[in-house]
Amino acid sequence: MTEEPSRNPHANLGSDAGQGLWQACVEQLAQDLPEQQFNTWIKPLVAQVADDFSKVTLLVANRFKLDWIRAQYAGRIAALLEGLYGQPVTLELAIAQREAVTRTYVRPVTAPQGVTHNTSQGSNPDGGAPAPTQTSASQGGNAEESSAGVFRNRLNPALTFETLVEGTANRMARSAAMHVAGTPGHLYNPLFIYGGVGLGKTHLVHAVGNRLLQDKPDAKILYIHAEQFVSDVVKAYQRRTFDEFKERYHSLDLLLIDDVQFFANKDRTQEEFFNAFEALLAKKSHIVMTSDTYPKGLANIHERLVSRFDSGLTVAIEPPELEMRVAxxxxxxxxxxxxxxxxxxxxxxxxxxxxxxxxxxxxxxxxxxxxxxxxxxxxxxxxxxxxxxxxxxNRQISVENIQKTVADYYKIKVADMYSKKRPASIARPRQIAMYLAKELTQKSLPEIGELFGGRDHTTVLHAVRKISAERQQLTELNQQLHVLEQTLKG
Structure with a gap:
């Protein structure tokens, strides 16, 4: 239900503010969605926003795209618009005439760098239904690359070491990445960076590429998302152009690849990536990868590929601490x-x-x-x-919920969280629960201590410092905490 225009506090802001509302929505989607999805489905959309903000009409190129966007993205877009505007917004989809698109497109969408799209479909050697894919820059027939006469690296020049805020959470990963950028092909090859969504992994790999390009302008560097590599393998398979594919990937000086967990269950893709991996290491080129989990935690990836991932340096990026978040x-x-x-x-x-x-x-x-x-x-x-x-x-994360979740995970009783028992099998989970209570709630140390059986705030402080320090050093503990945090956040 929409508000009457006369009662709308934003009615006097006009079309510029309407486009500002849509632009803010698009920028959020650019952050939330993989580049391939964003550039294929969201970037081409044109928005017509009512003067009173009560309705947003999205103009789509054809019926196929309209049905797909309605099924896959309309709910998310409507929720984002309402969240940004603060009141209900009616979302409509319509097929646009070419002239209408030209006339109403007010502002270009800022999108992740260097990705185009098409809707070609075909068989997939790794299984699954074919889907619209990016136009691959890895194929020898790429018109844009041929006409430009230069190698297209897909780097975002805004993502540098200088624009990355440093803190305890990313210090080790940043240091390793800077070392790779300064002396590629030597130590830390491959560099494997892992951590949860949105912690800065992509920023870091772009920073490596931009720094190397600054020092060596002729270096052959490529940044891609793992989904793009899968797409390139599919196209090489369909077109029988594996010679061009191998020339593209095996000749690089630096390969930066995001989210390698997307290789799961794709045997042909894993085979081709293994071959590229071996070829690049043989010629002392460097490989930097990111994932949402550490190498041995990857599911449905061939063991020989996992062993290669784990053969260099593996570093984690943690959720940023308070001071880093403020900065x-x-x-x-x-x-x-x-x-x-x-x-x-x-x-x-x-x-x-x-x-x-x-x-x-x-x-x-x-x-x-x-x-x-x-x-x-x-x-x-x-x-x-x-x-x-x-x-x-406030509704989802409470100390009580943390205690129950941690107790279930470590197979102890919830009552052990409040008890005076001190065996390691109980004391350790209790300290982890205290750490999570401090990280995920607004409770003070004394309040947390009271909820853990009336313990002194210094006991809670000791637990928080202990687990925080060990998280930086122990991969297994960090992974356990990551699982617990994702469980608690739903």
Whole structure:
């Protein structure tokens, strides 16, 4: 149900603000979706926003795309628009005439660098239904590359070491990445970076490529998402162009590849990646990979490929600590030509703990809410802009929920969380639960201690510091904590 136009507080903002609303929605989708999906389905959309913001009509090129977007993305888009605007928004889809698209497309969408799309379909050697794919830059017949006469590296020049906020959470990974960029082909080959969604893995691999390109402009560098490699294998299989495929990938000086967990269950893709991997290492080229889990935690990947992944240096990126989250918010607000008061940054950072992508999403909501309501940024405004997020967090994550989840995971009784028992089989999970309570709730140390059987706040502080330090050193513990955090966050 939409509001009457006369009662809408944003009715006087006009078409520019309407396009601003759509642009904010698109930027969020660019962060949330894989590049291939974003560029194929979201980037070409044209939005017509009603003056009173009550309705957004998306113009789509044809019936096939309209049906696909309605089924796969319409619900998410509608929810994002409502979250950004703060009131219900009716979303409609319509097939656009070519002239209409030209006339109504007001602002270009800022998209992840260097990806085009088509809707060609065919058989898939790795199984599964064929789907619209990116136009592959790895094929010898790529018109854009041939006409330009240069190698297309797909790097985003904005993602550098200088624009990456450093903190305890990413210090080791950043240091290793800088070493690789400075002396490629030597130590730490391959470099395997793992961590949860939105922690900065992609930023880091782009930074490696940009630094090497700065030092060696003639270096042959390629950044791709694993889905793109799968797509390239499919096309080489369909077109019988494996010679061109191998020339493309086996001749690189630096291969940067995101989310290798997408190779799971794709035997032909894994075979071709293994061959490329061996060829690149033989010629002392460097490989940098990212994944959502450490190598031995990858499922349905051939053992010989996993052993190659684990043969160099494996480093983790953790969720950013409070001070790092504050710095990220302030820096990204400045990049948007806005000064975020420090107390607001602390408020947001304390409530958005999981990853950088969620921080950026929260920041975009605050900036949009401030702009649409013509109000200065304050804690109260941030609270209003993020009310849905704060409501979900307060409802889902409690100390009691943490205690139950941790007890179930380590197969102890919930009552052991409050007891005075001290065997390692109980004390260790109890310390982990205290650590998670401090990280995922707003409770103070004394409050957490009280909920753990009336323990002193110094006991909680000791547990938090102990688990935090060990998380940096013990891969198995870090993986356990990652699983627990994802379980608690739903």
């Amino acid at each position: 990220i918010l302030i820096n990204k607000a400045r990049a948007e030509a806005t000064e975020m008061p420090e107390e607001v940054a602390f408020f947001v950072a304390k409530n958005v703990r999981s990853n950088v992508r969620e921080l950026e999403g929260a920041l975009r909501k605050i900036l949009a809410y401030s702009r649409f309501n013509q109000k200065e940024i304050s804690i109260q405004l941030a609270r209003e802009a993020l009310r849905d997020l704060l409501s979900i967090q």
